[in-house]
Structures are given as C-alpha cells and as structure tokens.
Amino acid sequence: MSVFASLAICKVAKDAAGVAGNIFAFGLFVSPIPTFRRIIRNGSTEMFSGLPYIYSLMNCLICMWYGTPLISHDNILVTTVNSIGAVFQFVYIILFMMSAEKEKKVKMLAWLMGVLGIFAIILIGSLQIDDIVMRRLFVGILSCASLISMFASPLFIIKLVIQTKSVEFMPFYLSLSTFLMSTSFLVYGLLSDDIFIYVPNGIGTILGMTQLILYFYYESKSRRMDAEEPLIVSYA
Secondary structure, eight states: OOOOHHHHHHHHHHHHHHHHHHHHHHHHHHHHHHHHHHHHHHTTOTOOHHHHHHHHHHHHHHHHHHSSTSSSSOOHHHHHHHHHHHHHHHHHHHHHHHHHHHHHHHHHHHHHHHHHHHHHHHHHHTTTOOOOHHHHHHHHHHHHHHHHHHHHTTTTHHHHHHTTTOTTTTTHHHHHHHHHHHHHHHHHHHTTOOOOHHHHHHHHHHHHHHHHHHHHHHHHHHHHHHHHSSSOOOOO
C-alpha cells in the first residue's frame, strides 16, 4: 500500500471518528432537557445549580477556539462540536436565569459575564502570540486542562454510586454518551497526533468505561437482590 493511500485512509478514519464524536456529543448536550422541562413547568430552579452549565460553556468556548485554523490545523470537527455545545449551554443558562430567584439570577449573570470576559482575554491574548507553535501550545494547554476538569466531574457521582450501591444518580445513557464521545475523539486525536485532544479524551474514555462498569455491576446486583427476596404469602 502506497504512502498516499495510507494517508487517505487515515484522513477518512479521522473524519469518521470526528463525525461520530459530534453525534455522540449531541446526546450529552440534550441530556439536561428533562431537568429544564421540570424547571419551566414548576417555574423554579428548586435546588438545581446553574454552575455546571457555566463550566460547560467555558469548556466549549476554549475548545472551540482551539479547533479554529488560527490555533490548530485541520480540526474543524472540534470547532463544530464545541460551537453547538456552546449554543446549548448558553440557552440552558438563559432558561435557568429566567426561572431563578433574584439572588441566583444575579450570581448566574455575574458568572456568565466572568466566563465571557475570561474567554475574551484568552482569545485576544492568544492572538498576540506571533509564533503559531507557541499560540497552539498556550490554547492547547488551556483546552486540555478544561476538558480534564470536565471529565473529572463525574468522580463525585462514581463515589456516590459506590457508597450507596445504587445507580439512581448515574443515568445510563449519559454515561454511555460520555464513553462513546470520548472514545471517538480519542481515536480522532490519535489519528491527528494531537496530544491536546487524545490525552483528555483518553481520560474521559477511562472514566466513561468506569461509569458503565459500575452501572452494570450495581444494576445486576440490584436485580439479583430483588429476585432473591422471599415472596410474601397472604393467607387472608
């Protein structure tokens, strides 16, 4: 097989992995919809926190910027997935603020302005770096750190599942989407030889797999315990 044919196959495989990652990421982006249906229906944010959407918006904006041609080469699928993600997170934040009480609303607005301000500093600051290699390194480190912190957030849920021996607070499809998306972009990053993509998504793949293993373990254990419960016979 010629070198050109090998490169063409790698290019197709890379694009396929990127498209798959975009599709699986959509599952993550729509996962909060049931929560917001409840918030809108009740007209209150109750005990829900808006910070996860703030963090997700920050992550999407940094990774979107990393994927642009001004920072890295041939990573348009990274830009598309994070652009879509940023739109979803922004809509969720607006909906949250509409239903939040005044104190929460003010805090959320402050956080939102802070995120947009930080992103503006990163964007303008990175463009001041003339060396494209150093510019990519600067934004790449930030995007990598942001992604790792996002993928590490389920560690609390994993700990909760182990403590309670229940998967009630770890939705299966959310864990599956995380695993599939991370795996897709792990492959994408490896084929691109981009350390800032394959390292955080490799960590995400491991954490996603851990969540799925725990889910199946405790779910099957719960079913066995239910099956072993003695039947209550009534003689009334």
